[in-house]
Every structure is written in C-alpha cells, then in structure tokens.
Amino acid sequence: MTTQQTPLVIKLGGTLLESNEALAALFATLKTFIDEVKRPLVLVHGGGVLVDNQLNAMGLTSTKKDGLRVTPVEHIGVITGALAGTANKLLLAQAIAHNISAVGLCLGDGGLCRVSQLDPELGAVGKIEGGDGTLISTLLAGGFLPVVSSIGITFDGQLMNVNADQAGTAIAEVLNADLVMLSDVSGILDGERTLINELTQTRALELMQQGVIKDGMAVKVKAALQATKTLGKPVAVGSWRNPEQLLSLLAGESEFGTRISH
Ligand SMILES: Nc1ncnc2c1ncn2[C@@H]1O[C@H](COP(=O)(O)OP(=O)(O)O)[C@@H](O)[C@H]1O
C-alpha cells in the first residue's frame, strides 16, 4: 500500500454495531477493497446504539439536542467505554477475523484531532477540528487499517463525546481524503421518502429548514456539507448494506445512496 493515493475515510454508524452478521458482511467487502483497490483506508465509527444500551443497563437516561447527545460529565466514562471500548474493539475483532491488520484509536491519539467543549449546555460534548495526521499516515504507510472512535480529549485532559459524523469530516480534512458515511438508511430521503441521489447545499439547507432532514441526519448532512466545502469534492451517504457501491457513488455513477456536493 502507498500513501501517494488519496485515502478513503469511511464513517460507520447506526445499528451496524449491534449486528455481528452485518459487520461480517461489511468487513468481507472491506477486505476485498483493501486487497484489490489498494487505497489507504481509514474507518471512523460511532456506536450511538451501544451508548444507549450501556446507559440503559446502568439505569441512566439520556437526551439529544439537535441530534447531539447531552452528556453529563458523570456519563462520559460509560460513553467512553461504549465507543472507545466495545464499539472500537468489535470492529477490531471483525478486522482480525477477516485477516486485516487494524489498529484501534481515538481522536486524541497522536494529536489526530483537537477537541474542545462545544456548548456548556451539552456537557462533555466535543467541538472538533483537525490536528496532526502523522500517526495515521505512518500506520497507513505500514499497511495498517486505522479504526478511530469518536472519543476526543481536550488540551487539559477532559474526555469528550464527539458526534462521529463530525469526527469523520475532521479526519477526512486532516488526510485530504475522500469521505463516505454509511448508516442504517439507503441515503437521504425527501418529503415523499424517496431517495435523493444528488443533493446540493441549497436543497439540503431547504430540506433542513422544512424539517424533512432532521435529527441525526441533519448533523450528518451539516458535517458532509462542511467536508464538501473544505475538501472540494462530493461526500457520499449510503447504507452499510451496499458498501461496494460507495466508490461508484462518489464518482457519480451509482443510483445507490446520496452524493452531497457543494
Ligand atoms: N431526510 C432523512 N433521510 C433519511 N434519514 C433521516 C432523514 N431525516 C432524519 N433521518 C433519520 O436519521 C437517521 C440517520 O442518522 P443517525 O441515526 O444519526 O445515523 P448514524 O447513527 O448512522 O450516524 C435515520 O435512521 C433516520 O431515522
């Protein structure tokens, strides 16, 4: 593998993390991608469903504000366990089972991303910016697959819960990579619940204003729009059920998923 090629950042989220079967199918495709396409690949992941399960199991309740989880400081330990622990290691386990050499990281490793508190009302929720890509580039040059959770660490050493779509954007920016976001849905749906293949910024803002794109999808679309702007190329949103379509989608050749452009 060479780092001369444009890296591909794939963000994984949604109920994928709850299904070993879906994870195994995805990693079989990723293995083929790594062997055949030979492009540097980085995985960034969420695991909101695992966070919900862990908080529930501990008798803790959690709310979201504009698609972001309100994170009281007393919840951050459990959330870190779910994201940087369980979710990250479930993905590592799949990589190992598919003969992929992977390394599990969080946003703080090697100064990858800079994270500060986003809004005191949200508690330990991080605002993310790109940082130092040296560690990831070194791992890619060594043929490893970096798998990055969305737990960040502030300069003064506080753990922060970062939305994983925002983390995907920040890492794609650090690496000047292509970005695809895989979720539970086939892509972004319009008011009639029909898949939108091509979404421009103007239409995205309109649909968010109308409340057609909302909750977690509004966070995702805003993160994707930022990435299209900074990277100067489209971002793909699709289902982890058809990962093999995502490169064609980025190239504007597939009817699967949504291609977001500036
Ligand atoms: N216009 C829309 N198109 C598709 N999904 C939408 C839309 N508006 C809201 N959603 C919701 O957003 C969810 C995806 O966001 P989210 O759960 O945050 O994804 P992930 O966990 O993969 O980051 C969908 O499952 C759906 O319930």
Ligand SMILES: CC(=O)N[C@@H](CCC(=O)OP(=O)(O)O)C(=O)O
């Ligand atoms: C601040 C914030 O909302 N953090 C998210 C991080 C995980 C995430 O984004 O997971 P998905 O990509 O699977 O949705 C959360 O706690 O759910």
